[in-house]
């Protein structure tokens with residue numbers, strides 16, 4: 001095996017994004033976030049810090065919440081990725097509607113990541129208290145600082161889900 | 166140009182690491198490593214993703230004498246394990262404040278110590294819990310005490326052609342309690358300004374370990390038992406034990422502030438350990 005030449009060529013990766021198979025051809029260092037946005041055309045996940053600090057790039061990787069800027073595309077061969085687009089196939093999700101209703105969406109850049117992280121929280125802890133919401137969402141920054149409204153939106157969605165189920 | 170390798174076995178991973186020499190980097194969670202890669206995509210790094218090695222030890226193995234943590238165990242998996250919660254409260258508290266939920270879902274305990282940040286959150290807890298690190302290379306396997314693992318900022322006993330295959334946490338003796346305290350500039354995602362873990366045996370012998378106040382995490386053992394319910398005794402012991410701290414000034418805090426807070430956090434950690442419920446047998 002020629003270690004030094006073999007990977008100057010892009011690497012082919014096949015993954016599922018929101019249930020659809022996607023083929024991309026990427027250099028080793030390309031992040032999942034860049035592959036989603038620039039190679040696969042899913043522009044919902046946002047790139048802000050690219051350092052795992054802000055959560056704007058949050059996606060589900062095989063059901064687990066991750067920062068897609070800290071995962072390499074080549075690591076996701078055969079994986080299942082769900083982005084914000086995948087959470088709103090039938091129109092806006094309940095969380096997205098509550099975000100709008102609460103006035104939590106200002107410039108909007110952080111919102112896809114906020115909604116994905118909130119979805120993860122409500123799946124793992126449907127009865128999350130305000131404190132638990134703040135804790136669980138501490139990896140999602142909002143430059144517009146709409147934190148109070150974001151927490152209110154998540155609480156409202158949680159209450160409705162608990163009532164319905 | 167960054168290269169990516171995903172070996173199928175541990176022995177193949179070790180040979181790839183050996184060939185890569187100083188350019189080899191073990192990739193598991195990637196939460197620290199990939200930040201560096203993004204800044205230098207043209208560096209000649211060889212990323213060795215060991216997640217595909219089918220013969221790696223299981224992420225977390227619980228046995229009667231303790232818990233064995235493998236290289237793929239994430240912080241989230243660790244804190245969700247009953248025995249870890251019961252036996253190693255200081256470690257759980259530390260693992261729970263590493264980054265955010267999304268970071269803890271990827272970041273591994275092994276990666277956290279191999280990165281060897283002086284502010285590494287889990288290190289003081291591992292020191293107090295008397296962890297042992299197993300290091301493997303093509304030449305074989307060796308074990309080092311966590312006390313000897315950290316050599317300096319970013320430097321550990323695990324060499325470039327080596328892989329940490331396990332962290333062993335011995336089950337604490339009956340009546341042993343532990344706690345972890347951390348000071349950050351804001352609640353939530355931030356690096357520690359100072360951190361302290363404390364362990365307390367049934368007869369009142371305290372061990373403390375500190376993060377972010379020396380080039381490596383450091384540990385000190387009390388000369389004799391104390392009454393941990395006596396605030397004055399705890400204060401005096403904390404002052405004495407924290408003499409091992411050699412803090413510096415940086416963006417997060419001044420040397421003086423760090424020194425003062427080291428004592429405060431150590432006091433709190435000892436008191437919290439004393440107040441903690443005795444771990445279930």
Ligand code: FES
Nearest residue numbers: 050052054055069
């Ligand atoms: S862009 Fe990924 S965490 Fe900020």
Ligand code: FES
Nearest residue numbers: 108110142143144
């Ligand atoms: S709405 Fe603008 S960053 Fe959150």
